[in-house]
Amino acid sequence: MTLARPVLAPLPPRGRRWGLLLGVAIVVGVIAYVAFSSVGNALVYYVTPTELLARDDPSGETVRLGGLVKPGSIQGEAPDLTFILTDGTTEITVRALAAPTRSFREGVGAVVEGQLDADGLFEANEVIVKHDENYVAPSEGGLPTQAFDPGS
Amino acid sequence: MIPTLGHITVVIGLAATIYAAAAFILGGRRGDPGVLASARRGMYAAFALVALACVAMVISLLTHDFSVVYVARNNATTTPPFYSVISLWAALEGSILFWTLLATGWASLVLYRYRARLPALMPWVGATLALGTAFFFAVMAWAGDPFVRVTPIGPEGNGPNALLQNHPFMGLHPPLLYLGYTGLAVPFAFGMAALITRRTDEEWLAVVRRWTLVPWIFLTAGIVAGAWWSYAVLGWGGYWAWDPVENAALLPWLTATAFIHSSMVAERRGTLRTWTHALVIATFVLTLVGTFLTRSGVVNSVHAFTTSGIGAWFASAILLTLGGALGLLIWRLPDLRDRRAPGAVVSRESAFLFNNVLFLGITFAVLFGTLYPILVEATSGARASVGAPWFNRVNAPIFVALLFLAGVGPALPWGGASWATVRERFAIPILSGVGVVVAAWALGVRDAAPLGILGLATFVLVVMGDEVVRGARSRARSRGEAAPLAVLRLATRNRRRYGGYLAHVGVCVMAVAIAVSATLGTDRTATLQEGESLAVGEYTLRYDQLVTEPLASDPRVIETRAELTLAGPQSGPIATALRDYPNSQTAIATPVVRTALGEDVYVTLLAYNTTSRAATIQVFINPLVMWIWTGGAIVALGALFAIWPDRRRRAVEAALAGG
Numbered sequence: 057m058t059l060a061r062p063v064l065a066p067l068p069p070r071g072r073r074w075g076l077l078l079g080v081a082i083v084v085g086v087i088a089y090v091a092f093s094s095v096g097n098a099l100v101y102y103v104t105p106t107e108l109l110a111r112d113d114p115s116g117e118t119v120r121l122g123g124l125v126k127p128g129s130i131q132g133e134a135p136d137l138t139f140i141l142t143d144g145t146t147e148i149t150v151r152a153l154a155a156p157t158r159s160f161r162e163g164v165g166a167v168v169e170g171q172l173d174a175d176g177l178f179e180a181n182e183v184i185v186k187h188d189e190n191y192v193a194p195s196e197g198g199l200p201t202q203a204f205d206p207g208s
Numbered sequence: 209m210i211p212t213l214g215h216i217t218v219v220i221g222l223a224a225t226i227y228a229a230a231a232f233i234l235g236g237r238r239g240d241p242g243v244l245a246s247a248r249r250g251m252y253a254a255f256a257l258v259a260l261a262c263v264a265m266v267i268s269l270l271t272h273d274f275s276v277v278y279v280a281r282n283n284a285t286t287t288p289p290f291y292s293v294i295s296l297w298a299a300l301e302g303s304i305l306f307w308t309l310l311a312t313g314w315a316s317l318v319l320y321r322y323r324a325r326l327p328a329l330m331p332w333v334g335a336t337l338a339l340g341t342a343f344f345f346a347v348m349a350w351a352g353d354p355f356v357r358v359t360p361i362g363p364e365g366n367g368p369n370a371l372l373q374n375h376p377f378m379g380l381h382p383p384l385l386y387l388g389y390t391g392l393a394v395p396f397a398f399g400m401a402a403l404i405t406r407r408t409d410e411e412w413l414a415v416v417r418r419w420t421l422v423p424w425i426f427l428t429a430g431i432v433a434g435a436w437w438s439y440a441v442l443g444w445g446g447y448w449a450w451d452p453v454e455n456a457a458l459l460p461w462l463t464a465t466a467f468i469h470s471s472m473v474a475e476r477r478g479t480l481r482t483w484t485h486a487l488v489i490a491t492f493v494l495t496l497v498g499t500f501l502t503r504s505g506v507v508n509s510v511h512a513f514t515t516s517g518i519g520a521w522f523a524s525a526i527l528l529t530l531g532g533a534l535g536l537l538i539w540r541l542p543d544l545r546d547r548r549a550p551g552a553v554v555s556r557e558s559a560f561l562f563n564n565v566l567f568l569g570i571t572f573a574v575l576f577g578t579l580y581p582i583l584v585e586a587t588s589g590a591r592a593s594v595g596a597p598w599f600n601r602v603n604a605p606i607f608v609a610l611l612f613l614a615g616v617g618p619a620l621p622w623g624g625a626s627w628a629t630v631r632e633r634f635a636i637p638i639l640s641g642v643g644v645v646v647a648a649w650a651l652g653v654r655d656a657a658p659l660g661i662l663g664l665a666t667f668v669l670v671v672m673g674d675e676v677v678r679g680a681r682s683r684a685r686s687r688g689e690a691a692p693l694a695v696l697r698l699a700t701r702n703r704r705r706y707g708g709y710l711a712h713v714g715v716c717v718m719a720v721a722i723a724v725s726a727t728l729g730t731d732r733t734a735t736l737q738e739g740e741s742l743a744v745g746e747y748t749l750r751y752d753q754l755v756t757e758p759l760a761s762d763p764r765v766i767e768t769r770a771e772l773t774l775a776g777p778q779s780g781p782i783a784t785a786l787r788d789y790p791n792s793q794t795a796i797a798t799p800v801v802r803t804a805l806g807e808d809v810y811v812t813l814l815a816y817n818t819t820s821r822a823a824t825i826q827v828f829i830n831p832l833v834m835w836i837w838t839g840g841a842i843v844a845l846g847a848l849f850a851i852w853p854d855r856r857r858r859a860v861e862a863a864l865a866g867g
Contacts, residue, residue: 072549
């Protein structure tokens, strides 16, 4: 397979090295650009109801809202389910457009991903119920910590 | 009594590994075979001791000895024996114990097999391995003691994590992953030994390649089995979520794979030598980083073990290893000069070079995406995560480029290629790829991803097929062998190359399956009353009834299942359940997966209402998913074929042993 005359390799070794370096630099540059330029938008922030409502413009942006499902607040069934998420000080009514991925009950910690609309209703695209057996209720205004379901 | 014994064996094990490290260094400097033999016995003893400690832990779990904190936290009197045994690796302290067992096992195996070979390298290999395992013993002796006792002793334990006792796969994928992780210490030890003794030659590379491939096979199998576990257990219809723990396993796999490729260039052409050494170091450091990420509580993950004081230990170990190894590498840079000019831009070695750049690109992107939330939290205090779409968007094009190179590399000669060669080698594969794309289009496939990947995979497969046919033909002609025999002989005489090709066949199968399953699947969610039906694609699913009853194997677990009747290409009664574990706040999904060659029907129960008897059911039609696992198995088999010892290699090794 080395029989063919290497017509494509007329460059001296030094030139080849620069050619390769240029190729590598282009590949690295493209990867770095794609990675850095989009990671800011890819960030999904975890917020509590208090933190979300304290924002200047709380509606619109996709966030993960964490809190406890307020007892007695679950109404209807997915895909038209509403419930209240609370962090002890602030409450936000959540409407789940998608079904919760696990059966979830009153009082459990839940994280919902979606946006707050102009009327103050949180439209959740997904509901993530925490499944950590060592779960501790969040401190007032705090966040539930630790494991979130990767698959939801 | 037994837990105390376990703790004592750990402490003696620590002493044994420290002794072994000291004796290896001393024996290596003096060239004293007696001291070196004693050092090896120190490592064997450490292995035996940690094996005893594991037995002590398994007995404590099986006898539900709740005086041990680990048992009380991860076991209950009703835990079935199988899940009691595998609880050895289901939580933090036990997993480190199990990890140490495997690490000392690999170390002992290598020291035993090379006891009479590579006399200059082995003392330093032994010293590195002994120091590495001593670290894990030290962690167990102080920060992460698995045998910590508690008084008063409770009558009942907490039971294993519900998610981890819901599927027997938990018995399979962690050991495979850990075997891969721990085994990667071996090439690192050889790398350090080669740098220390300045024997950075091809002999070193051949040994390290082999000892990278062995754990690499386990790591590959472990990652694929882990994806399968995620698919079969978590009930979300997918298999890869770019979860930090998945990423932690992927990172060393990426650099190890890059090494497997670059080492061929280093061996054949004498170039990329520093780079190849750096990859060995990076791979080992990334196994430590992965352990750190998953065991220190710095990242949020479904698998993350509870926060512990072990983080500081691992952070220090990572910095020490990275600093020491890089320092050594820089010190020895003059030894690692390239022995030949780099190849032309269009040559096989350049294909390998770009392969490595792309693998490192993915490594960088995955590491960056995993660590970025930590950075954000450290600087702004906000908690955030980088979503899976970002990982897919950044990495998918790189994986596609890698697949392309898998076709380009084998077709190009070393050194440089002429236009004539390029035309001759690529015409048929490219035409075949285009032909398959056109055929798939004609059959109704319209999405770009499956079309592109199908075309690329065809290109790669035809390039390799062409290579095999050429080789077999010339063999058949020159030796007068029949075609099948010629192919077989060709493959078994060039195991490395054809094992690599087989692995690439597996990669093509996986790539097509991933692209098709990600784009051509459908899913539907509906809330049904008993007797109602749901239609998805060619299937109809009738919801018959809701049943709630305790599980036969563990009556503390209450299962609520929706019994359904499936009609369509696959049919029959199926049941999908949610299980309530006494130690779990939320019910655990038990999805049902009906697998056929073409597609999976995946049904999961999302929610139910015991008064109205309504059930919310999600149905996924996932095409080709079983080919992802099959492709993974082919990749592992290819690597196994490549390293399978043959007669000629044994003869070479015997000669090496004699010299």
